[in-house]
Amino acid sequence: MAETKKSNLALVAARAGVSVASVSRVLNGGSASEQLAKRVREAADELGYVPDASARTMRTGRTDQITLAVADVGNPVYVQMMRTVTGIVAKAGYRLVVSSTGADPKDQIDLVRSLNRGYADGLLISPLRITPDLVEALSASRLPIVVIGTLPPEVELDNVRADSATGIGLAVEHLIAQGRRRIALVNGPVDTVPGSARLAGHRAALERFGLAASDELEVTATGFTYRAGHRATARLLAQAEPDAIIGANDLLAVGALKELAAAGRRVPEDVAVVGMDDTDAAELATPSLTSVDLGSAKRAKAAAKLLIRRIEDPDAPVVRQVIAPALSVRESTVPEAPRA
Amino acid sequence: MAETKKSNLALVAARAGVSVASVSRVLNGGSASEQLAKRVREAADELGYVPDASARTMRTGRTDQITLAVADVGNPVYVQMMRTVTGIVAKAGYRLVVSSTGADPKDQIDLVRSLNRGYADGLLISPLRITPDLVEALSASRLPIVVIGTLPPEVELDNVRADSATGIGLAVEHLIAQGRRRIALVNGPVDTVPGSARLAGHRAALERFGLAASDELEVTATGFTYRAGHRATARLLAQAEPDAIIGANDLLAVGALKELAAAGRRVPEDVAVVGMDDTDAAELATPSLTSVDLGSAKRAKAAAKLLIRRIEDPDAPVVRQVIAPALSVRESTVPEAPRA
DNA sequence: GGGGGTCTTGAGAACGTTCTTAGGAACGTT
DNA sequence: AACGTTCCTAAGAACGTTCTCAAGACCCCC
Numbered sequence: 001m002a003e004t005k006k007s008n009l010a011l012v013a014a015r016a017g018v019s020v021a022s023v024s025r026v027l028n029g030g031s032a033s034e035q036l037a038k039r040v041r042e043a044a045d046e047l048g049y050v051p052d053a054s055a056r057t058m059r060t061g062r063t064d065q066i067t068l069a070v071a072d073v074g075n076p077v078y079v080q081m082m083r084t085v086t087g088i089v090a091k092a093g094y095r096l097v098v099s100s101t102g103a104d105p106k107d108q109i110d111l112v113r114s115l116n117r118g119y120a121d122g123l124l125i126s127p128l129r130i131t132p133d134l135v136e137a138l139s140a141s142r143l144p145i146v147v148i149g150t151l152p153p154e155v156e157l158d159n160v161r162a163d164s165a166t167g168i169g170l171a172v173e174h175l176i177a178q179g180r181r182r183i184a185l186v187n188g189p190v191d192t193v194p195g196s197a198r199l200a201g202h203r204a205a206l207e208r209f210g211l212a213a214s215d216e217l218e219v220t221a222t223g224f225t226y227r228a229g230h231r232a233t234a235r236l237l238a239q240a241e242p243d244a245i246i247g248a249n250d251l252l253a254v255g256a257l258k259e260l261a262a263a264g265r266r267v268p269e270d271v272a273v274v275g276m277d278d279t280d281a282a283e284l285a286t287p288s289l290t291s292v293d294l295g296s297a298k299r300a301k302a303a304a305k306l307l308i309r310r311i312e313d314p315d316a317p318v319v320r321q322v323i324a325p326a327l328s329v330r331e332s333t334v335p336e337a338p339r340a
Numbered sequence: 341m342a343e344t345k346k347s348n349l350a351l352v353a354a355r356a357g358v359s360v361a362s363v364s365r366v367l368n369g370g371s372a373s374e375q376l377a378k379r380v381r382e383a384a385d386e387l388g389y390v391p392d393a394s395a396r397t398m399r400t401g402r403t404d405q406i407t408l409a410v411a412d413v414g415n416p417v418y419v420q421m422m423r424t425v426t427g428i429v430a431k432a433g434y435r436l437v438v439s440s441t442g443a444d445p446k447d448q449i450d451l452v453r454s455l456n457r458g459y460a461d462g463l464l465i466s467p468l469r470i471t472p473d474l475v476e477a478l479s480a481s482r483l484p485i486v487v488i489g490t491l492p493p494e495v496e497l498d499n500v501r502a503d504s505a506t507g508i509g510l511a512v513e514h515l516i517a518q519g520r521r522r523i524a525l526v527n528g529p530v531d532t533v534p535g536s537a538r539l540a541g542h543r544a545a546l547e548r549f550g551l552a553a554s555d556e557l558e559v560t561a562t563g564f565t566y567r568a569g570h571r572a573t574a575r576l577l578a579q580a581e582p583d584a585i586i587g588a589n590d591l592l593a594v595g596a597l598k599e600l601a602a603a604g605r606r607v608p609e610d611v612a613v614v615g616m617d618d619t620d621a622a623e624l625a626t627p628s629l630t631s632v633d634l635g636s637a638k639r640a641k642a643a644a645k646l647l648i649r650r651i652e653d654p655d656a657p658v659v660r661q662v663i664a665p666a667l668s669v670r671e672s673t674v675p676e677a678p679r680a
Numbered sequence: 681g682g683g684g685g686t687c688t689t690g691a692g693a694a695c696g697t698t699c700t701t702a703g704g705a706a707c708g709t710t
Numbered sequence: 711a712a713c714g715t716t717c718c719t720a721a722g723a724a725c726g727t728t729c730t731c732a733a734g735a736c737c738c739c740c
Contacts, residue, residue, distance in 0.1 A: 006482060008726055019690045024728060033688065053457040054394035054403075055726035058695050063394075065459075073422050073438075074620065079414045086440055095454070098413075098438040100426055114435070117393040119405075142346060226624050254624055261626060280414065284566050284594055286601060286626035348696055359720045364698060373718065395696035398725045 007047040016043035027051070057118065066094045066307065067120040069111055071128040073100045075224060076250065076279035078126070081148070081300035085124060088304040094121065103223070105131045112137045112145075122307045124148065124300075128192045128224075144310040146303045149193050158310055160303045160321045162294035164194060164276075167325035168201035168246065169208065171274045171292050174327055175244045176209055178334060180272055184217040184242035186232050186252050188224040195220075198248045198276070216240040221252055229255020237263055243271055244333075250275035250282045253289055257332065272333040287331035295323035347387040356383035367391070397458065406434045406647065407460040409451055411468040413440045415564060416590065416619035418466070421488070421640035425464060428644040434461065443563070445471045452477045452485075462647045464488065464640075468532045468564075484650040486643045489533050498650055500643045500661045502634035504534065504616075507665035508541035508586065509548065511614045511632050514667055515584045516549055518674060520612055524557040524582035526572050526592050528564040535560070538588045538616070556580040561592055569595020577603055583611055584673075590615035590622045593629055597672065612673040627671035635663035 013020045016039045026032045026040040043049075057063050066089045070078040082098060089096045097120065101107040108127055112134075115123055123141075126148035127134060135155055138145055146158040175183050185202040188195045199218065206213045219236040221228035229252030236242065237259065245260075247253025253275030257267060265271045267287055275282050278293035302321050309316055353360045356379045366372045366380040383389075397403050406429045410418040422438060429436045437460065441447040448467055452474075455463055463481075466488035467474060475495055478485055486498045508525075515523050525542040528535040539558065546553045559576040561568035569592030576582065577599065585600075587593025593615030597607060605611050607627055615622050618633035642661050649656055 009728095010726080020727085021690060021692090021729080022688090025689085028728080031688075036689080050453075050456045052398070052726050053459055054397040055695090056728075057394035058392070058398055058697090059726080059728045061695080067437075073413070074416075074419050076414070082413050082440060096440070097407075098440065100422060100436070100438065113390075116390045119393055226620060251624075257626065258624070280566060281624070284591075284598070284621070284625075286597065349698095350696080360697085361699080361721075362719060365719090368698080371718075376719080392696055395725090396698075398727090399696080399698045401725080 007049045008052065009049075012040065012043045012047055012049050015047060016040045063118065063121050064094050065097055065120040066122045066124065066304075067097050067099055067111075067115060069099045069101050069108065069123060069125040069127075071101055071103050071108070071126065072224070073098075076281050077277040077296045080277075080279055080296045081126065084297045084300040085304045088301060089308065092308045094308070103128050105129050105134045109134055109137045112141055112143075115143050116141055122146070122311045124303055124307055128194070130193055144307060144314065146307040146310065148299055148303045150197060156318050158303075158306045158319050160299045160306065160323065162197075162296075162299060163322050163325055164197035164294065165201035165204055167276060167292040167294050167327075168198060169205045170325060170327045171246050171276075171290075172202075172205035172209060174290070174329065174333065175246075175272055175274065176211075178244075178268075178272060180244035181211060182217065182240070182242045183211065183244040183246065184219070184236055184240060185246050185248065186229055186236060186256050187218060187220050187248045188228070188252060189222065190220055192224075194224070194248060202246065214240075217242060221248075221255075224249050224251060226251045226255045226258075229253065230259050231255075233259035234263075237265075244274070245271060246274045246276070248276060250277050250279045250285075250289060250291055253291070253332075254281055254285045257285055257287070257289070268331070268333050268335060274333060278328045282328070282330065285332070290330045290333040291328050293326045293328050295325060298323045347389050348392065349389075352380065352383045352387055352389050355387060356380045403459065403461050404434050405437055405460045406462045406464065406644075407437050407439055407451075407455060409439045409441050409448065409463060409465040409467075411441055411443050411448070411466065412564070413438075416621050417617040417636045420617075420619055420636045421466065424637045424640040425644045428641060429648065432648045434648070443468050445469050445474045449474055449477045452481055452483075455483050456481055462486070462651045464643055464647055468534070470533055484647060484654065486647040486650065488639055488643045490537060496658050498643075498646045498659050500639045500646065500663065502537075502636075502639060503662050503665055504537035504634065505541035505544055507616060507632040507634050507667075508538060509545045510665060510667045511586050511616075511630075512542075512545040512549060514630070514669065514673065515586075515612055515614065516551075518584075518608075518612060520584035521551060522557065522580070522582045523551065523584040523586065524559070524576055524580060525586050525588065526569055526576060526596050527558060527560050527588045528568070528592060529562065530560055532564075534564070534588060542586065554580075557582060561588075561595075564589050564591060566591045566595045566598075569593065570599050571595075573599035574603075577605075584614070585611060586614045586616070588616060590617050590619045590625075590629060590631055593631070593672075594621055594625045597625055597627070597629070608671070608673050608675060614673060618668045622668070622670065625672070630670045630673040631668050633666045633668050635665060638663045 009020045009023050013023045023040050026037045086096050101111050122144040150161045151159050190196050203213045216239050219232045221232035233256040245256050275289045275291040278291040282289035282291040349360045349363050353363045363380050366377045426436050441451050462484040490501045491499050530536050543553045556579050559572045561572035573596040585596050615629045615631040618631040622629035622631040
C-alpha cells in the first residue's frame, strides 16, 4: 500500500477521479455515496495518504493538543499528575504533550508565550514560583490555561490548588498524638509557592497546638530534591534536637531519612518523619514514609477537566477549586505501622 | 502594548504602511532599511503580533520540535534521559515535547503514525517491546527517527543501545569478588527488550564465571516497577536461598530491598543487592544501591545528537552505537561502602 | 407533469506564513 | 546621457486543509 512519497488531498483526489472537497468529506465522515467513498478510500490507501496537521490546524484553528508544563520531571508528584492527565485528555480526544520547563520562571514565561503561536489548544501548568511577570504572561495569553497551584486572588484564571496548611496540620496532629513535641520542618526554597505555603502552615499548626515555633526547627533546602533534603537535615541536626521532622515533599523527607540513618538516629523511635505528596517515593523509602496526600492525582484530574471545559466554552465562569488533604500513615511515624 | 485581538502579518503590514513581505523580512532578520524596520517593529509591538506556528510550518515544512516518546514516565531512567535530551535539543534550536505512550506497543505505533502528520521534525523513541508491527511503523515513517534500545539487525535506523550483558557481567564479577555464589536475577517481563537482554546476560555471566545457572534463581516480575520487584522477590525467597540479587532495574532492586528487610535478611551481610540503570532511586534507597550504570545519560545524549544530524542530513549513513556500562558501588553490596 | 424538496458533488475561497520574481529608485561608470 | 549594478520593496504564488456556496441529479407529492 503505502507509497513513500508524501501525498496530499489533491493527489488522492486525482487518483480517485473526484474533487478535493469530496476526499476531505469522505475522510472526515461527511455524507457521500458509498461508491465514491470506496474509490476515495482506496486511492488514499494506495497513496499512503496522511493528513497534514499544520494545514488542518491553520484551517480549523484547533490542534487537538494540550500541553502540560512541569517544572521538574524528576519530582514524582509530577509523574503522578502526568499519568492522571494523560488519561483524561485522551478520553476527550486530545493528545497530551509534556513540556519540562525547569524551575526558572523565565523558561515558563517563554513557554507560555510560545504557546500563543498555536502549538496547543490549552495549557496545564503547575508553576513552582509565581512571579509578577509569569502572572502577567499567563493573564495576557490567548490560550485557555488552568493553573495547578496557588495564585494571587485577583488573577482571573481557572485554578486548582492543594491545601498545604491543613495538610501540615494533619501531620502535626498525628505527630503530637504520637507524643512528639519538637516538630521540625525541612522546607524547600521559601520563594516558591509550596515553600511559602508549607512554612506558614507549619507555624500555624504549631501555634494551634500550643507549641512554640522556633527558627531552630526550620531549615530551608536549596530545592525540592533528595540531595537538598539530605544536606538541610544535616544542618537541622547541628542546630536542634527534633523528635519529628516534616519534609516539605517526599524527596526532602527521604533525604532526611538518609541523614538520620547516617547520624545514628532511629526512625521512628528517636525521630519520626513525615513527607508530603504521598508519591511512590514514600512507599519505596526505608522505613516507608508517612506522607500527607495533598491530592496530586485529584488536582490533576480536576485541572484537566476544567481545561477541557474552558476550551469548549471560553466564556465559562472562572472556577477555583481546593483539594482536601489526607494523611497516609506508614512506618516512619509509628513503630507498628500496617504493612502492605 | 499587546492588543487582545489575534493579529497577523497583514494587520501589521497595514498598520506600518508596508507590504506583508516586508514585515516577514524584517521579523525574520532579512535585509531592510532601518527606517522601515523600525516602523514594522513598532506596529508589531502595538498589535502584540505573534507568528502562527502552523502557518509557518506549512510553508517551511519545519516545526522545530522534537518528540521524545517514553514508555513510562515513572521510571527514573527515563527522567534522566529527558533531562539530558532537553538540553541538547534546545541548544540546536528545537523544542522538546515529551509523549508518554504507555507500555503497549499499539500506543507507540499510534504515536509513530500520528507523527507522520507533521507534529515534529524528529522522534526519539525508547521502546520497551519491539514487535514486528512497531518495526514496520518505524521503518515506514517519513520522519527522522533514532531508537534508544536494541533493534533487529536488519532495521535501517540510527540506534543507540546499552550493553546489558556486559553490565550484568560487571555486577556478577563484583558479587563474586565479594564471595557470593548464588546470584539471583529479579527480572522484568522477558518479552521486553531489556528483560530478554538481562536474562541472557545473567545466564552468560554465571556460565562465564563457572556458576551453574538455575531456574530457581530467576524470577520474572510483572513490570519494571517497585511493587512488581517486591512481589517477585517474595517468590524468589520462597523457592531459593540467594546470597545476592540483581534487579533488572533500580526499581526492581529497591523492591527487593524492601522484601528482604521484611523477611529479616540483612543487606548486604546476608544478601547483596545490585540494581541497574544507576538512577536517583539507587542513591535514595536504604541501604544505597550498588547499580550498573548502563549509560542512560550518555545514550540519551548520543541519540539526541544523532537525531539532529539525521534531521539536518537525511542521507547520512545509518549509525549504530553501543554505550559501555560501568558499575557504581554503594552500600548494598559491600558493608563499608564509601558514603557521599 | 410540474414544482419543491433532499441529497450528492465540485469549484473556489480562506487560514497566515515564506519566498520567488520582478519593478523601481539610487548610484556609479563609460 | 545612456547603461549596468545594487539595494530596497511589493505583488503574488504556494503550502494542504476545511468549509461555504451553488449546481445538478433525483425523488416525492399534489
